Amino acid sequence: MTTKIAVIGCTHAGTAAITNMARLYPGAEITVFERNDNISFLSCGIALHVGGVVKKAEELFYSSPEQLAELGVTTLMRHDVLAVDSDTKTLRARNLVTGEEGIHSFDKLVVTTGSWPIIPDMPGMNLDNLLLCKNYHHAQTIIEKAEHAEHIAVIGAGYIGIELVEAFEMKGKRVTLIDNMDRILFKYLDREFTDATEDVLRLKGVQLALGQTVTSFLGNERNEVTTVVTDKAQIEADLVVLCIGFRPNTELLKGQVDMLPNGAILVDEYMRTSKPDIFAAGDSCAVHYNPTGQHAYIPLATNAVRMGTLVARNLMEPTVKYMGTQGTSGLKLYDANMASTGMTETAALAAGMNVKSITIEDNYRPEFMPTYEPVTLKVVYEAETGRIVGAQVMSKIDLTQSINTLSVCIQNGMTMDQLSFVDFFFQPHYNKPWNLLNQAGLQAM
Numbered sequence: 001m002t003t004k005i006a007v008i009g010c011t012h013a014g015t016a017a018i019t020n021m022a023r024l025y026p027g028a029e030i031t032v033f034e035r036n037d038n039i040s041f042l043s044c045g046i047a048l049h050v051g052g053v054v055k056k057a058e059e060l061f062y063s064s065p066e067q068l069a070e071l072g073v074t075t076l077m078r079h080d081v082l083a084v085d086s087d088t089k090t091l092r093a094r095n096l097v098t099g100e101e102g103i104h105s106f107d108k109l110v111v112t113t114g115s116w117p118i119i120p121d122m123p124g125m126n127l128d129n130l131l132l133c134k135n136y137h138h139a140q141t142i143i144e145k146a147e148h149a150e151h152i153a154v155i156g157a158g159y160i161g162i163e164l165v166e167a168f169e170m171k172g173k174r175v176t177l178i179d180n181m182d183r184i185l186f187k188y189l190d191r192e193f194t195d196a197t198e199d200v201l202r203l204k205g206v207q208l209a210l211g212q213t214v215t216s217f218l219g220n221e222r223n224e225v226t227t228v229v230t231d232k233a234q235i236e237a238d239l240v241v242l243c244i245g246f247r248p249n250t251e252l253l254k255g256q257v258d259m260l261p262n263g264a265i266l267v268d269e270y271m272r273t274s275k276p277d278i279f280a281a282g283d284s285c286a287v288h289y290n291p292t293g294q295h296a297y298i299p300l301a302t303n304a305v306r307m308g309t310l311v312a313r314n315l316m317e318p319t320v321k322y323m324g325t326q327g328t329s330g331l332k333l334y335d336a337n338m339a340s341t342g343m344t345e346t347a348a349l350a351a352g353m354n355v356k357s358i359t360i361e362d363n364y365r366p367e368f369m370p371t372y373e374p375v376t377l378k379v380v381y382e383a384e385t386g387r388i389v390g391a392q393v394m395s396k397i398d399l400t401q402s403i404n405t406l407s408v409c410i411q412n413g414m415t416m417d418q419l420s421f422v423d424f425f426f427q428p429h430y431n432k433p434w435n436l437l438n439q440a441g442l443q444a445m
Contacts, residue, residue, distance in 0.1 A: 003028045005315070006091060006106035008081050008252070010039040012301045013282025014112035015063045016308030021110075022071035024312055030073045031104065033093050035080040038136050039063055044301055046139045047160065050146065051167030057139050084109065086256045086275045108277050110311055111253060111265065115246035115283035115299050124217025127225040129239045133160055134246075142241060149239035150174060153228045155214055156243035157184035159331055162197075164241055166333055169204050176207040176235050178228060183210060187347070188329060188340045190378060192359060193394050200334055209235060246299050248284045260286045264297040269321040270314040271307055279315065281307035288324035290411050291342040291389040292351065298327045326390075328407040330400045339403035342390030342410045345380045354383045358416075358444045360436060364397050366428050373397045379406065379416070379440045386415035386444065402437060416444035 005021060005028050007014055014032070021030055048054040065075040078096040085091070089109070094101045117132045119125070129145055132138050142164075146152065152168045154161045157179035168175045177184070183194040184201075198208060212230035217240065219225050228235040248264045257273040257280075258266040264286040271279045282304035289296035303325050313320045330339035348355040357380045363372040375395035381388045391406040393399055409419060420441030426433045434442070 003107045003316075004105060005030045005108045005110065006104060007032045007110040007112060008084075008091070009111070009113040009249070009282075009284070010034040010068075010075070011112065011114045011282065012304035013114070013284075013308035013311075014110070015039060016305045017110050017112060017279075017281060017311040018068060018073055019063070019071065020309050020312030021315060022068075022073055025316070026072070031106075032068065032073060032075045033079045033081050033091075034075065034077050035096065036135065037078055039065065039068075039075070039077075043134055043139075044160075046133055046142070047163030047167045049139055050143055050164060051170055057136060057143075081252060084252045084256070086253070086278055089277070108279065108315055110315075111250070111273070111278065111280040111284055112282045112304075112308060112311075113249040113252065113284045114304075115248050117242060118245045118247050119242065120214070120244070122214070122216050124219060124225070124229075126223075127217055127219040128223050129225045130217060131239070131241050133164065133241055133243055145239050146171065146173065151176070151237050152239045152241065153178060153235055153237035154241050154243060155179070155228070156245065157181070157210070158187065158243060158245065159185070159329065161241075161243035162331065162333060164243065165201065165206055169206055174205075174207075176209055176228075176237065177201070178209040178212055178214060178230065178235065180213045181210065184208070185331075188331075188344070189338065189392050189394075190344045190346055190357075192376065192378065193338060193392055196376075196394065197333060197336065197338070200336060204334070207235075209233060246283060248297065248299075250284050253278075253280075260295060260297060262297055264295075266295055267307075270318040271311045271322065272314070272318075279311045281311045288322065290324040290326055291348075296327075298325060300325075300327065300329060302328070323411060326407045326410045328403060330403065335396050336394060337396070337398045337400050338392070338394040339400035340390070340392040341403050341407040342388070343380060344390055344392065345378070348380055348389055353389070355380050355389060356383045356444070357381070358440050360439055360443065362432070362436065362439070364395060364399060364436070365431055369428055375399055375436065377402065377436050377440060379419075379437075379444070381416050381444060386417055388414055388416060388419065399436070405437060416441045420445055 083092045151174040153176045212232045216229045218227040250263045265280040283299040286295040326341045328341040359378040364375045373396045380390040424435035
């Protein structure tokens with residue numbers, strides 16, 4: 001008997017699940033429901049496109065309905081799933097072009113519905129030139145509108161916000177960055193790193209409006225935005241981009257599977273939801289967060305492709321476990337390369353953990369070399385056990401791979417004592433006799 005697999009949503013997790021399922025289960029009947037007219041858009045490349053590094057937005061797609069069709073997959077584009085009945089194993093979908101609705105049955109359901117930007121409910125949200133930053137159409141609109149804008153306000157100082165600010169500034173725009181925290185990149189980096197990054201932005205002429213909460217937007221008689229009103233100031237802007245985070249798109253399964261309070265679907269280590277035969281992956285899900293051992297909502301493309309691939313592997317029977325995540329991520333801002341993994345010291349203390357940290361500021365290679373650049377590395381670890389729970393690095397030299405190494409350390413539950421004597425190579429072109437990571441371990445000891 002042919003297994004009928006339905007997939008809702010085709011971004012990173014969906015594309016990974018579909019391509020792998022088509023290969024692993026050639027006899028299965030796979031149907032994909034996607035409400036957009038495109039699939040697999042790399043939204044992390046939007047700022048690169050805005051800044052002109054990536055010339056064509058089309059280059060940010062890595063799959064297409066045609067490619068899926070070649071794998072024998074039925075892709076129903078512009079089809080919106082309106083309801084899922086997990087008990088009868090059916091779903092109701094509407095063709096957004098014709099308006100027709102139909103009922104489809106499934107044996108296995110894969111929910112890769114992703115996330116959507118958080119849109120605040122406040123006066124002035126209906127004004128023109130107030131934009132979101134998530135999909136291909138958003139990218140096109142931002143580029144089109146930014147062309148004529150003079151003063152752009154970016155709300156939200158996470159990675160996407162920061163990257164857009166850099167792209168707009170390099171295009172010669174006046175830019176204001178607004179965030180309700182008292183410093184930028186609050187979730188990813190501790191103050192030693194964010195202070196230095198803020199200095200770079202200020203030097204470039206970016207206005208920072210931090211520790212301010214947006215309350216409303218004002219516009220002109222043409223219904224175009226002119227002012228962002230915060231609890232502390234009125235900020236002029238003729239274009240506003242909202243980057244205040246994402247929430248999981250999981251309305252379809254509300255009350256049918258277990259979720260976190262924010263609506264992120266809980267899955268086990270085989271990507272199974274609390275309902276048999278329903279799997280979920282990507283931004284619609286919570287992930288197992290190794291630094292705390294708890295479920296957390298960490299919407300990243302890396303988590304999505306790993307989870308999507310595991311859905312395919314575990315669809316018929318549990319075979320490969322998910323190893324959890326450290327929320328590892330990197331950022332290039334002007335000539336600074338930075339990356340982080342696991343918990344910041346701020347986050348660990350806020351979670352009530354008893355942690356210590358070690359910060360090393362050194363030149364990345366011997367001073368007898370013709371050039372050498374400073375690097376800052378911080379490692380956060382449990383006070384009693386020495387177990388590593390987080391790390392951050394920043395330098396003009398790209399040393400971001402050291403954070404991938406520390407991600408492995410966290411995943412494997414390693415301690416600072418162990419880190420001290422791990423076998424790392426020495427070569428004067430690249431590092432010092434005691435590798436930076438060894439140094440962190442030794443200083444902690």
